Amino acid sequence: MVTDPTRRTLLKAALFGAAAPILPFGCSSTPNTPQSSQPSLIGCAITGRDRYSVVVADQFGQPIRQLPLPERGHGVTSNAARGHAVAFARRPGSYFMVFDYVTGEMIRLNKASPSRHYYGHGVYSNDGHLLFATEGERGTSRGIIGIYDVADGYKKIDELTDFGIGPHEVIVMPDDRLVIGVGGVHTNGREPLNLESMQPSLTFLSPRGERLEQRSLPDHRLSIRHLAHDGDNTVLCGQQYRGEPDEYPALLAMYRSGKELQPLYAEPEQWARFSHYIASIAASDEWILATSPRGNCYGIWSKQSGELVELSPLPDASGVVFNQGEFAISSGSGTVITQSQPRDKSSVFTSIQWDNHWSMIA
Template identity: 35%
Template sequence: MRNRRGFLAGLVAASLTPRLSWADAGAPAFLSAGRAPDGAYSLYGVNHQGRPVFRIPIPDRGHAAAAHPDRPEAVAFARRPGRFAVVLNCVTGAEIARLSAPEGRHFYGHGVFSPDGTTLYATENDYEAGEGRIGLWDVTGGYRRMGEVPSSGVGPHDIRLMPDSRTLVVANGGVETHPDSGRAKLNLPVMQPNLAYLSLEGSVLEVVQMPPEHRQNSIRHLDVRGDGLVAFAMQWQGEETELRPLLGLHKRGHAPQKVEGSEAEMRGMKGYGGSVAFFDGGAQVAVSSPRGGRVQLSNVTTGRIAQSVEVEDVCGLGLLGDRLLTSSGTGQLQWIDGAALSLTNIAWDNHLVRVNAG
């Protein structure tokens, strides 16, 4: 990981190199928030060997990040209901900008860049109205806020760019929150999550809801296959005795598909789906559960759980080559087959965010 000498070398490189790339930041494969043994929170770059290649302090606990498609810049988002989002130069460690959610708004922990890197789309909460928003931030204008569009739901969390590069998919979790109430969930009896497909300009293209009996199954995190199939991880907000699937699949123009298994397999997740990721060429999909201490692997064609793998305090999932990587709060980065990639002293937070270096 870059030390002070490496940091200074990065400053020199920044002054001499006309265009920096992710290679100048140590060629990270992933970004992840984490907590060091001294309690300090940072955004880390993690390389293909599972080693941190940079560490940049952030104001408080982070959740996820957005990696710029061309430049070695990252936006680190606060864990809900935090109000900070910091833009970081991953070569020098400098803070480029700090995004402040407008009055009456807070961030929801995720964002994504437009394909050309000129716009950042961030999931936000209009907490007085109890409605979701997608904040639009002008990257070329120094991350100036340009405006916002409705997310077409309540509690938007994850947001992804679809393979057509013209469409966004938003996980509207359905859970209303307010900063004055911390992480309390204010509308569980009437919540209604959905998947919303929006154009880059904010037009609503399609909104998809699960059947009524799944109304309290909060859609939280997403992955998208190359053909546009969306996998979504859910978190059950109803009675613990009730059993619901925590993984779904959706293709635009079709009804959503539940992914299910035996009662024992489903209860083992303890009602909590964390990260979700396609692997095995898109033939399988994985969902993690830090509460259940496991990752479930499912067959996309059959919609059935095929295997559960126990991993203590696991949440992050990421595809590295053709293998699935997990990260956990224990500091472990390991392959889904249990083989260790590396063991760090960092308590990894929720997600491994892929760096698609331009």
């Protein structure tokens, strides 16, 4: 059987032309972009067969330093006030690793207890004093947000629960509310056990764990997984479709306070390109960008109209962040795309096989 990292490597060259952009590509290659020593981006990477790392890079995606990971990583969060970052293991994950992204020193390797696992994501509180991590109970997939005290060596001090099963990503809003992408899937390892009865939701909690709001999509087979917000009050959620293989529902939805989740629009054949899975999401005032490593592509939607305006090929399209007027998109092929709006993009090649997600150091 072909392993997942091997599959990703084989797809790099073969699938680059599998999707055509809706708008002209207009891509200029800038392979000699000068490297900066200033840490700007952090993401997990595949470094070989069964070998993984977390990479600190400059604003162009060029690596500054790498730290080995004990197992494959997934999401990353950073704390600029302390110079810390945390890499979370891919679900069902057995660890999260805290490190100093300036010096490359590992600060703590936190192992999950035998009855728990990590779902691959976490986020610092806005003041940087706490770390929130998505966790699950083995055997039941009961959803938990673990709360860790940064100043006390990342000691767990509390847990939030009673919001559903299978939480994947958690983010923090500017007003300190927690938003959880509750996947709703009970699993044994990575095997789903309850696809007919799954109950995904977009759930809002107060920092004390009070459930403030919970929204669902009409199709319960759309597992809500990855999240982003636009710096204000708009939340984007990306889904994994767990229904019929020849059906292609909307995989991206937008939430504005007090309203129902609004699915974003693309034609079914365009949604088919995303292979039933949205990975990373980022948003600006005007645009929403979402990647699909399984579909080897990314799309850009108008925030105003909710319509897809560009669909571009990118082998193993992975992380995306928005900073200072530009999106930066990583890929398992080593290519990094910088794009400010549809049609306006450039690319560089890095030596890194980027994996899953990026974190921007604010």
